[in-house]
Amino acid sequence: MKFYHFSKCIQISLVAAIVAMIAPQVFAQDAGTRIGAVNVDKLFNESNIAKQSQARIEKDFSKRQNDIREAAGKIKAAAEKLDRDAAVMNEAERIRRQRDLAEQDRELQRKQREFTEDLNQRNFEDRAKIAEKANIALKQVAEQKKLDIIVQDPPYANPKVDVTDEIIRVLNSLK
Numbered sequence: 001m002k003f004y005h006f007s008k009c010i011q012i013s014l015v016a017a018i019v020a021m022i023a024p025q026v027f028a029q030d031a032g033t034r035i036g037a038v039n040v041d042k043l044f045n046e047s048n049i050a051k052q053s054q055a056r057i058e059k060d061f062s063k064r065q066n067d068i069r070e071a072a073g074k075i076k077a078a079a080e081k082l083d084r085d086a087a088v089m090n091e092a093e094r095i096r097r098q099r100d101l102a103e104q105d106r107e108l109q110r111k112q113r114e115f116t117e118d119l120n121q122r123n124f125e126d127r128a129k130i131a132e133k134a135n136i137a138l139k140q141v142a143e144q145k146k147l148d149i150i151v152q153d154p155p156y157a158n159p160k161v162d163v164t165d166e167i168i169r170v171l172n173s174l175k
Contacts (some may be wrong), residue, residue, distance in 0.1 A: 036142065036150040037157030039164045043134050044127065048172045053126040064115050071108050075101060137170035
């Protein structure tokens, strides 16, 4: 039994020695890998192309948004007036006004849905254009810094590997 125990210890020692010799070689291969990290939200919020896109969207959609707000205000005012006047109205007039308000509200909700869908579609299209240019900038930064990989939005990245600002600079210089 003692011999078995001694033999097992020798085997474990040999395995440990082999691992100790091989491990530095394995880690040495990975030590050459250069990694960068990018914060995508920052790219989409702070780059000039993203700011310009947001300004165009706001300009293009502000009139519709204001029209919807104005219509909502009118409907609310009409509903409040109906509530105040309902006691002195005949039933037919009250029902007609309620139906009118319900129809106006349905129309407003339809316009709001269309507005939201159009806005979301436009945001999606513009973000795709920005992403396309950001990928070009990302590749340029990776080549300049000789990075093997750039990780998107890691849970944690040492500030030394964060290349977001460099990508934004390159993105801002693209036409």
